[in-house]
């Protein structure tokens with residue numbers, strides 16, 4: 001694995017890392033862009049953009065079953081990307097990695113197949129946490145609406161800490177699956193998922209982990225976690241849109257019925273019956289997102305060349321500094337101060353709607369997200385309907401945090 005020159009001498013040369021991201025050099029409204037909307041989607045380094053270009057200009061054809069040079073080249077690159085995903089989350093074998101459009105599609109896949117089969121009778125239970133993104137609520141709600149499943153919610157305390165004991169109390173003989181985020185996209189809370197899996201497995205309950213946020217920042221080892229399913233999404237990981245991944249234990253993927261039907265996922269089709277392929281192709285109906293998968297592979301290589309531990313140290317410094325700076329601003333209330341949290345900082349300003357705050361600081365070039373963040377039950381837990389969120393990436397700087405603080409002080413003078 002290549003080591004990025006920005007970290008090769010033990011330092012973290014953020015200026016050099018920033019130079020990899022063409023978009024970061026742009027100005028908005030005549031001000032340097034400060035991009036703090038990374039938890040929604042991250043910017044792309046040039047190696048990823050170049051890889052996409054190369055795939056289209058010199059390696060492009062449809063994958064699998066090809067009997068010509070380009071089909072073979074494209075297939076090798078696409079399957080090579082699967083191997084990169086496997087290594088990134090330490091799955092045992094590439095057949096355990098299914099390419100999906102995003103994390104949302106991966107969760108739907110599990111809910112419609114594995115989840116549906118496990119809900120045998122009205123009253124069977126699904127345990128989620130109150131922090132779930134709508135992507136990890138709505139697919140389970142379909143099972144509630146259509147098949148009488150009951151959804152139970154694992155709580156958090158006022159600081160946003162996940163309450164493991166309370167979670168354990170929710171597990172009953174009727175619990176059919178636990179589906180839980182690894183890192184809250186609003187509070188940043190890191191859920192002790194290894195413990196969650198242990199408690200659930202002790203009762204024979206399978207666990208899906210939504211890794212949309214955690215895969216970006218934490219080292220992921222699905223064998224160590226022993227989770228049944230793990231999902232993540234490429235665009236938050238510096239990769240292209242339109243590509244995500246589902247990890248599933250091989251025995252589950254083999255036993256599960258297919259999700260979408262079409263080409264690629266079948267073995268043989270007859271007038272009166274059809275046989276299906278093996279995982280992962282059984283779950284990849286139709287022409288896949290070939291180039292996007294290849295681009296994701298390049299993004300994972302990029303992240304690995306810097307190193308998650310170094311990235312975490314850098315981002316940890318930023319969130320610590322940002323928390324201090326924002327605490328100095330009287331009208332702000334920080335939401336989510338869990339003991340173990342990722343680089344996500346949500347806040348509200350007294351007397352101002354989050355949309356107005358985001359709109360005002362946008363004029364200073366600062367991009368944050370404001371709204372529900374697709375976590376309406378979590379907002380309701382704190383008596384809110386919206387919040388502002390600044391989220392940090394491997395290319396952000398302390399100077400940018402100062403820019404955010406200055407913009408918020410100005411906003412405060414308008415609203416307070």
Ligand SMILES: Cc1ncc(COP(=O)(O)O)c(C=O)c1O
Pocket residue numbers: 039040102103104105133135136181183184185210212213233234
């Ligand atoms: C925790 C979490 N889960 C799932 C998703 C869904 O990701 P995608 O929209 O790429 O499917 C997101 C995106 O914001 C997220 O933050």
